[in-house]
Amino acid sequence: MGGAAHNGAHVLTLEPDDVATWNRLLPEVLSGRARPAGPLERQLPEEQVGAFRFFAGTALASRSALEAEAWLDAGAEADGAELRANDYLAGLIHRCGHLEAPESAFTDPRAYVHFASLPAMRACRAEFVSFAVDSLPSESGALRVLDVGCGDGGLLAELLPALLEAGRWDEVAGITLLDPSPDMISVAKARLAAEWPDARVDSRVARLEHVAAALHGRYDLVVGSLSLHHMPIEVKRRALSALAPSIDHLLLLELDADHDSPEVGSPHLAASVHQTYGWMLAQILGPDRPDDVARESADQFVAPELVSLLTQPRGDRSEYHMRRERWLELLSVAMGPDIRPLGTRTALATPHADLFAMHVGRLG
Numbered sequence: 001m002g003g004a005a006h007n008g009a010h011v012l013t014l015e016p017d018d019v020a021t022w023n024r025l026l027p028e029v030l031s032g033r034a035r036p037a038g039p040l041e042r043q044l045p046e047e048q049v050g051a052f053r054f055f056a057g058t059a060l061a062s063r064s065a066l067e068a069e070a071w072l073d074a075g076a077e078a079d080g081a082e083l084r085a086n087d088y089l090a091g092l093i094h095r096c097g098h099l100e101a102p103e104s105a106f107t108d109p110r111a112y113v114h115f116a117s118l119p120a121m122r123a124c125r126a127e128f129v130s131f132a133v134d135s136l137p138s139e140s141g142a143l144r145v146l147d148v149g150c151g152d153g154g155l156l157a158e159l160l161p162a163l164l165e166a167g168r169w170d171e172v173a174g175i176t177l178l179d180p181s182p183d184m185i186s187v188a189k190a191r192l193a194a195e196w197p198d199a200r201v202d203s204r205v206a207r208l209e210h211v212a213a214a215l216h217g218r219y220d221l222v223v224g225s226l227s228l229h230h231m232p233i234e235v236k237r238r239a240l241s242a243l244a245p246s247i248d249h250l251l252l253l254e255l256d257a258d259h260d261s262p263e264v265g266s267p268h269l270a271a272s273v274h275q276t277y278g279w280m281l282a283q284i285l286g287p288d289r290p291d292d293v294a295r296e297s298a299d300q301f302v303a304p305e306l307v308s309l310l311t312q313p314r315g316d317r318s319e320y321h322m323r324r325e326r327w328l329e330l331l332s333v334a335m336g337p338d339i340r341p342l343g344t345r346t347a348l349a350t351p352h353a354d355l356f357a358m359h360v361g362r363l364g
């Protein structure tokens with residue numbers, strides 16, 4: 001953050017001097033000598049105080065729930081309503097006694113619907129669909145599409161009619177749904193089979209990295225929306241290389257953040273999680289006391305990611321968002337010389353978190 005506050009994608013990042021200061025101050029926090037709002041924080045620029053308190057609170061979480069909560073509660077005061085990572089995490093530790101995602105089964109689809117229908121997510125999806133229409137060539141013929149991490153199928157339900165209406169394809173011949181969650185697959189399959197009765201709709205309950213080499217189909221289009229970041233870059237590389245021979249076009253929608261290279265417990269990871277997840281939680285929970293559906297939505301869809309990022313080392317955790325340039329580099333190299341970058345667009349820009357769309361594909 002410091003002097004060069006913005007990194008070009010609106011999201012605040014730490015400069016090397018900031019990292020050195022945070023690492024120098026942390027032992028004071030862990031020893032209990034420093035308190036929130038005490039003299040130690042005078043060494044920080046004001047705009048870093050909320051993020052540093054989050055760093056301190058998460059570092060303390062495995063030692064003392066009470067001390068962690070004190071730093072996180074103070075962080076929530078510094079953040080206000082725009083960022084709710086401190087606030088939500090303090091509540092989580094209070095409820096569970098330590099940093100752990102609450103038990104949450106996929107029983108109430110309203111929690112997912114709440115997440116998917118947030119104004120920010122709807123705007124982002126609309127921009128993604130419009131980017132797809134603008135960027136994909138007109139292919140006349142029947143579309144075979146694979147949706148990696150399809151969720152409830154809502155994205156395809158918006159994308160497919162838009163592609164046909166714009167004349168990108170003439171009809172939808174095949175829809176393949178891939179997701180490790182059987183519940184998501186069953187919702188998506190029912191929905192898309194009802195909406196596209198003439199298309200063959202098939203599905204696999206699996207993670208992409210486990211089946212990429214064995215997907216023998218041929219796909220005109222692969223969509224990966226908020227799903228390919230669930231594996232480290234080396235695993236993404238292998239999965240994308242295995243997928244490349246079977247596809248013509250790949251459309252990606254991702255959060256523009258680096259949760260792949262920084263290690264657990266590092267200032268970089270804490271600062272980025274504080275911003276991006278803080279922003280996401282503010283959208284989900286809203287400015288006031290959240291209702292049960294909003295709370296359940298945060299518990300189901302954000303808490304497991306947040307806890308994984310804050311407690312598990314690289315390799316074990318579940319989230320590996322990458323910056324847009326890194327994705328571009330990865331896709332350009334991993335998919336071989338026949339698949340080229342064909343475009344990218346910011347799908348949502350906020351002061352705390354950006355999402356982008358990207359298209360790679362075969363020319364001609």
Ligand SMILES: C[S@@+](CC[C@H](N)C(=O)[O-])C[C@H]1O[C@@H](n2cnc3c(N)ncnc32)[C@H](O)[C@@H]1O
Pocket residue numbers: 116148149150151152153154155178179180181184206207208209224225226227230231
């Ligand atoms: C945030 S949801 C996005 C759903 C949908 N693509 C959309 O944009 O609405 C992420 C989805 O990715 C799935 N997922 C997680 N890890 C995955 C993996 N390794 N391979 C494929 N899908 C994965 C999750 O089960 C979940 O349904």
